[in-house]
Amino acid sequence: MELTAFARRVLLTPDLDAKLAPPDGPFTDGDPGGPVRVDLPARPEDLVIAPRRTAPAMTKGSSLRQVEKRALAHHIMANHELQALEVMAAVLLAFPDAPTAFRLGLAEVMRDEQRHTLVHARRAAELRLPFGSKPVNGWIWAKSRAYTSVLDYLAGLPLTFETRNLDHTLEFERYFIDAGDEKGAAILRAIHDDEITHVAFGLKWLRHFKREGVSDWDAYASHLHEPMRPAKSVGDEFHAEPRRAAGLDEDFIGRLEAATR
Numbered sequence: 583m584e585l586t587a588f589a590r591r592v593l594l595t596p597d598l599d600a601k602l603a604p605p606d607g608p609f610t611d612g613d614p615g616g617p618v619r620v621d622l623p624a625r626p627e628d629l630v631i632a633p634r635r636t637a638p639a640m641t642k643g644s645s646l647r648q649v650e651k652r653a654l655a656h657h658i659m660a661n662h663e664l665q666a667l668e669v670m671a672a673v674l675l676a677f678p679d680a681p682t683a684f685r686l687g688l689a690e691v692m693r694d695e696q697r698h699t700l701v702h703a704r705r706a707a708e709l710r711l712p713f714g715s716k717p718v719n720g721w722i723w724a725k726s727r728a729y730t731s732v733l734d735y736l737a738g739l740p741l742t743f744e745t746r747n748l749d750h751t752l753e754f755e756r757y758f759i760d761a762g763d764e765k766g767a768a769i770l771r772a773i774h775d776d777e778i779t780h781v782a783f784g785l786k787w788l789r790h791f792k793r794e795g796v797s798d799w800d801a802y803a804s805h806l807h808e809p810m811r812p813a814k815s816v817g818d819e820f821h822a823e824p825r826r827a828a829g830l831d832e833d834f835i836g837r838l839e840a841a842t843r
Contacts, residue, residue, distance in 0.1 A: 585611045585685050589674035592667060592692065596624040598713075601667070602696045609689050614678035623668040623723065628714030629661070637719040642818070646757045652766055653709035655754065660702035660713050662747075665722035666739065667695035672726065673735050680732050684787055691783055694776045701769050728807040733791050737805035740784025742815040747777045748824040749817025774824070781828035799834045812841040 583605040592601050622631065640658050641651045670692045674685055703713035722743055729735045751774035758767040785798070792801035803812055820842060825835050 583607050583609055584613055585609055585674055585689055586613060586615050586678070588689060588692075589671040592671035593620065593675065594624050596626050598626050598629065601664075602700055604693065604696070605689070609686055611682045611685055614685070615675075617678055618675040620672065620675075621727075622720075623672075626714065629664070629718055631720030631723065632717035634719075637717040642753070643757060644760075646754075646763075647761045649709055650711070652758065652761060652763055653706050653711035654716065656702045656706035656709065656766070656769075657711050657713060657716055658718075659754075660699050660706060661718040662722060663695050663698040663702060665720065666743065667692055667699060669723060669726040669735075669739055670695065673729070673732070676729070677732050677735075681790075684732065684790075687783055687787075691780055694780065698773050698776070701773075705766060705769060725807075725810060728810075731791075731805070733788065733801065733805045734807065736784045736788045736791070737802050738807070738810060740780055741788065741802050742806065742810060742812075744777050744780045744784065745815040745825065745828075746817055748774065748781065748828070749819055749821050751777060752821055752824075753817055753819055778824050778828045781825070781830070785829050797833065798831060799837050802834070812838055816842045 588605050588609070591603075595601055625631070638654060638658070641655060645651045646655060670688055673680075674688060706713055722739070725738060726735070729738060751770045755767045755770040755774065758764075758770060788798060788801055792798075796804075806812070815838065820839055822835050822839070825838075830838075
């Protein structure tokens, strides 16, 4: 399946099943076309991005012992994963001249985002909160509108949002275990392991695109757009080990930890 056709289906088709459908055959990149940008992703009516401050906030800690709060957490996380998928599709369309190896690798990450959206949505539905029954925010999508280069994307999504999820997935895995929800905890652990590979993908291509002699940290920090900043890539707790597993060096990890204090 042509990458551009896959990206268009994900980004411009409102039907959720179509957005989350696996690609039709192996990926090819023979016809990337010209750059295309859209203001908002096409979505079904019940998942249209809601006005600011109207979507429910994430719940944490002991509140997740309530089944309805865990359902809401899955609902919110499904929307986070869906936004990440849509942003990746937008990057494929906005930067058709990026190296084919990068574009093919990004499409493989998109397969994971499709799966993550599905598992969170299905678990929310099992807990009696169908995906789309609550308003959803567009924070991740909104921040992506500032990306003017592939480096902006790498700094903003894999090295900030997905790096933050290295912490969040471990935090919520523990919350769900404390609540006796082993199935929910297993979902979070599986996504955590995928996020390590996603951060590694972002780091690999940051190193490819950055100017010679510029450190990983300086390349990363210089491609964040306000209000994004390095501290946004850390959850409520800082976990260094998954960052090491993704390939971040000790200078980067140390600077990031210092930036959160």
